[in-house]
Amino acid sequence: MSKIAVLGAGSWGTALSMVLVDNGHDVRLWTHREQQAEEINGSHRNDRYLKEIDLPAELVAYTDLERAVHEVDAILVVVPTKAIRQVASQLAKVLHHEVTLIHATKGIDPDSLKRVSEMLEEELPRSLYRELVVLSGPSHAEEVALGQPTTVAVSSRQIEEAEIAQDLFINERFRVYTNPDLVGVELGGALKNIIALGAGISDGLGYGDNAKSALITRGIAEISRLGVSMGASPLTFAGLTGVGDLIVTCTSPHSRNWRAGHLLGKGYAMDDVLEEMGMVVEGVRTTKAAYRLATEQNVELPITMGLYKVLFEDANPKDVVDQLMTRGRRHEMEDLEYGLGGHFSR
Numbered sequence: 001m002s003k004i005a006v007l008g009a010g011s012w013g014t015a016l017s018m019v020l021v022d023n024g025h026d027v028r029l030w031t032h033r034e035q036q037a038e039e040i041n042g043s044h045r046n047d048r049y050l051k052e053i054d055l056p057a058e059l060v061a062y063t064d065l066e067r068a069v070h071e072v073d074a075i076l077v078v079v080p081t082k083a084i085r086q087v088a089s090q091l092a093k094v095l096h097h098e099v100t101l102i103h104a105t106k107g108i109d110p111d112s113l114k115r116v117s118e119m120l121e122e123e124l125p126r127s128l129y130r131e132l133v134v135l136s137g138p139s140h141a142e143e144v145a146l147g148q149p150t151t152v153a154v155s156s157r158q159i160e161e162a163e164i165a166q167d168l169f170i171n172e173r174f175r176v177y178t179n180p181d182l183v184g185v186e187l188g189g190a191l192k193n194i195i196a197l198g199a200g201i202s203d204g205l206g207y208g209d210n211a212k213s214a215l216i217t218r219g220i221a222e223i224s225r226l227g228v229s230m231g232a233s234p235l236t237f238a239g240l241t242g243v244g245d246l247i248v249t250c251t252s253p254h255s256r257n258w259r260a261g262h263l264l265g266k267g268y269a270m271d272d273v274l275e276e277m278g279m280v281v282e283g284v285r286t287t288k289a290a291y292r293l294a295t296e297q298n299v300e301l302p303i304t305m306g307l308y309k310v311l312f313e314d315a316n317p318k319d320v321v322d323q324l325m326t327r328g329r330r331h332e333m334e335d336l337e338y339g340l341g342g343h344f345s346r
């Protein structure tokens, strides 16, 4: 049994805490809201984030960060990307020993263009953890909380740390693979949210399964293109944290990114959509980050660019789809360096 602090009591932090409690660990769920801690400890519910789910009585919520991380073996950071730097700098002030440090957040910071692990590394002294671990994959909190079969991957620069995280989380309903490609695992989880917003818009506009399938497959092509340019292995994008997570997020009504896109496609204004969601829609800020990364690195991301116009330049989604459909003719695989094993003869 390990002592584990989970920082972030939203839907994902709560669902992952349930997995850890199931595995017999002593779990402290840290929230910055007193009322939420009372709800979790008193009625064993977190209704704003996980409706109608009874939490295990062993799960204890804390509002005092120093007490939550006292003598823990591992810390799981799972606040939205926007809050990562703030929470990490709070943690740096109260943590005084070395832990296994895991994060399960999916995003890229649009200001510094850093991945979540890079931000954590910048904010936390190296003496507090050995090697960072990323947990990602197709895993809606609502299904994990119900104990439905789920698979994810953990990645770290050191296999030993990834295996420690694998051991903490794995059980017969939550299968955890290791993957050595930290950059790819992290980017797949972050970038799929952009495409999921696009899939939601497509559904909201009334387009069908053909359009969604096109978004998923052309989406993974552009995720791979940007990912490879940032040092990821192309193979990772064919796995759980790439196409696996892309499929679940583009097709599930649990996805906040898909739902936000769906409302945008139906004509709702962005501010109203975000208010209606009441939970983090990571794809919005990540679209901004990917737009900047693509421009800086000269990588072509047509879907992301189109979505950027809808989200930040008030473009009409239908016009953007028309623009995507009437781009110059292309060879499907032309700029993927996958070793295609085939070529056209003329």
Ligand SMILES: NC(=O)C1=CN([C@@H]2O[C@H](COP(=O)(O)OP(=O)(O)OC[C@H]3O[C@@H](n4cnc5c(N)ncnc54)[C@H](OP(=O)(O)O)[C@@H]3O)[C@@H](O)[C@H]2O)C=CC1
Binding pocket: 008, 009, 010, 011, 012, 013, 031, 032, 033, 049, 078, 079, 080, 081, 083, 086, 087, 104, 105, 106, 107, 139, 140, 141, 142, 278, 279, 280, 282
């Ligand atoms: N939900 C899911 O199914 C999955 C989510 N993820 C990823 O996990 C991350 C977290 O998402 P999720 O739990 O769903 O988000 P939610 O919107 O459900 O919850 C976010 C939680 O973080 C808290 N929070 C926000 N800012 C701070 C802060 N500065 N200090 C302390 N707590 C803070 C919020 O508190 P408050 O109530 O005060 O706003 C809330 O409890 C995201 O990157 C998401 O992409 C990954 C896989 C699955």
Ligand SMILES: O=C(CO)COP(=O)(O)O
Binding pocket: 106, 137, 138, 139, 140, 141, 193, 196, 245, 248, 249, 254, 255, 256, 257, 258, 280, 281, 282
């Ligand atoms: O990452 C997720 C599932 O793997 C959750 O996606 P949403 O943030 O769109 O709900």
